Amino acid sequence: MNSKPKLMLMIMSFLILTATSAFAHFGMVIPSSHIVTQQNKSIDLALSFSHPFELIGMNLTKPVAFSVYANDSKTDLLGTLKKATVMDHDSWQTAYHFKRPGVYQFVMEPTPYWEPAEDVSIIHYTKTIVPAFGDDQGWDQPLNLPTEIVPLTRPFGNYAGNSFSGQVLLNGEPVPYAEVEIELYNQQNTFKAPSDYHITQVVKADKNGVFSFTCPKAGWWGFAALNEADYTIKDPEGNDKNVELGAVLWVYFDPYLAN
Amino acid sequence: MRMIAVWLFLISSLFAVQPVWGHKTRVFAYGDGEYISGEAAFSGGKMAKDIEILVIDSASGTELSTGRTDNTGQFSIAIPEKAIVEKLDLLVVANGGDGHRAEWLLEAEAYLPGDSASSTPKLTEPALVQSPAVNIPTQKIAEPECLTQKQFEQQLDQSLKQQLQPIKHMLTKSQEPDMSFREVLGSIGYLIGVAGIIAYLKSRKGESNE
Numbered sequence: 050m051n052s053k054p055k056l057m058l059m060i061m062s063f064l065i066l067t068a069t070s071a072f073a074h075f076g077m078v079i080p081s082s083h084i085v086t087q088q089n090k091s092i093d094l095a096l097s098f099s100h101p102f103e104l105i106g107m108n109l110t111k112p113v114a115f116s117v118y119a120n121d122s123k124t125d126l127l128g129t130l131k132k133a134t135v136m137d138h139d140s141w142q143t144a145y146h147f148k149r150p151g152v153y154q155f156v157m158e159p160t161p162y163w164e165p166a167e168d169v170s171i172i173h174y175t176k177t178i179v180p181a182f183g184d185d186q187g188w189d190q191p192l193n194l195p196t197e198i199v200p201l202t203r204p205f206g207n208y209a210g211n212s213f214s215g216q217v218l219l220n221g222e223p224v225p226y227a228e229v230e231i232e233l234y235n236q237q238n239t240f241k242a243p244s245d246y247h248i249t250q251v252v253k254a255d256k257n258g259v260f261s262f263t264c265p266k267a268g269w270w271g272f273a274a275l276n277e278a279d280y281t282i283k284d285p286e287g288n289d290k291n292v293e294l295g296a297v298l299w300v301y302f303d304p305y306l307a308n
Numbered sequence: 309m310r311m312i313a314v315w316l317f318l319i320s321s322l323f324a325v326q327p328v329w330g331h332k333t334r335v336f337a338y339g340d341g342e343y344i345s346g347e348a349a350f351s352g353g354k355m356a357k358d359i360e361i362l363v364i365d366s367a368s369g370t371e372l373s374t375g376r377t378d379n380t381g382q383f384s385i386a387i388p389e390k391a392i393v394e395k396l397d398l399l400v401v402a403n404g405g406d407g408h409r410a411e412w413l414l415e416a417e418a419y420l421p422g423d424s425a426s427s428t429p430k431l432t433e434p435a436l437v438q439s440p441a442v443n444i445p446t447q448k449i450a451e452p453e454c455l456t457q458k459q460f461e462q463q464l465d466q467s468l469k470q471q472l473q474p475i476k477h478m479l480t481k482s483q484e485p486d487m488s489f490r491e492v493l494g495s496i497g498y499l500i501g502v503a504g505i506i507a508y509l510k511s512r513k514g515e516s517n518e
Contacts, residue, residue, distance in 0.1 A: 087413055150336045150347070183334030186353040277501060291500060
């Protein structure tokens with residue numbers, strides 16, 4: 050056998066492998082309940098770093114920060130995190146007890162994740178918004194994160210089939226034509242992708258950083274707007290490498306219920 | 309005729325101002341020392357001003373006390389003594405009329421001073437945790453002199469909380485990292501990115517020529 054086709058095969062398979070993993074990292078903050086009611090005042094939150102559609106986990110080292118923003122104040126929850134396992138990999142979890150109405154924005158800032166396949170460090174600022182006790186105000190407030198998706202559609206009380214719109218901010222400024230990757234958290238392993246292209250859906254924002262996407266199935270949908278940071282982080286060998294900043298937002302879509 | 313027109317105009321403007329349709333009422337109540345405090349609002353964010361609040365024994369349906377919300381939708385009603393003695397679960401009902409009725413179940417453990425301290429999990433917002441001064445034993449509630457002092461302390465607490473809110477907000481904001489000094493490095497990153505794309509395209513071209 051000629052060595053050239055062999056080499057080509059190796060290169061191609063390498064490209065395919067890196068391509069599939071390149072388009073599916075998501076920071077995840079998934080609460081046990083997406084709406085907090087009087088009957089159910091506490092939720093568990095699972096923090097992980099995964100490929101949500103394919104259900105492939107990665108190890109999440111202890112985040113740099115985990116906080117909840119509500120009613121004009123920020124509360125540090127980092128100390129409450131306990132080790133857990135999601136998709137057979139290291140993850141973190143905590144419980145949160147809601148005392149009063151509000152729209153609670155949970156935000157995880159992970160430790161930079163070195164991804165050798167992409168030659169970058171990845172930081173996904175991950176946000177999940179949980180309304181409590183009927184309050185419905187404040188979900189459109191940016192939290193002044195280094196990068197974030199600010200919802201333009203109310204991020205709760207939505208049906209599968211609704212469109213979701215948001216604005217991508219980087220350092221507080223809209224990102225023109227930002228690329229947004231979208232995946233369904235295929236929690237029960239219900240769905241399989243017809244091709245690798247289908248695993249991650251991709252839309253681009255307009256010149257104001259505003260994007261829209263229709264979520265056809267019930268469940269948690271993750272939106273990740275990826276930008277390159279204007280700084281570098283050293284790789285394990287000590288070389289300065291680029292940083293992928295992800296603004297990730299998780300939104301739940303409910304099915305229509307029969308009467 | 310003109311009178312009727314004016315009257316119609318007034319009536320229609322009333323409907324336009326009041327959030328009558330499409331707005332669900334919500335009410336929230338919590339044990340606040342010797343008081344049941346809380347707020348009533350409509351979905352969409354408007355507070356429910358000057359509406360009736362009923363405190364009802366959830367088991368028997370008996371009305372124990374009433375009060376009204378203030379201009380900001382807040383209310384504060386003394387916990388009925390019967391509720392404390394019998395450790396009743398209370399239904400706090402906001403009655404805005406026109407079908408604007410919402411209720412909140414305030415369980416005994418949520419307002420009885422001793423119990424609430426022990427059952428409150430650690431994961432609470434510092435700003436909202438009841439100050440220890442408010443957590444007085446049940447027996448003391450009957451003493452009127454003590455009551456006014458506590459009331460004063462609570463009001464002081466409340467106004468301090470409100471006035472410190474903007475400062476707290478500013479502090480929260482100032483904790484966010486300022487990344488502007490890193491912008492100098494940005495162009496280098498982009499150049500590396502562009503070089504990467506070119507290299508990739510070149511290698512693709514090489515393959516298809518094979």
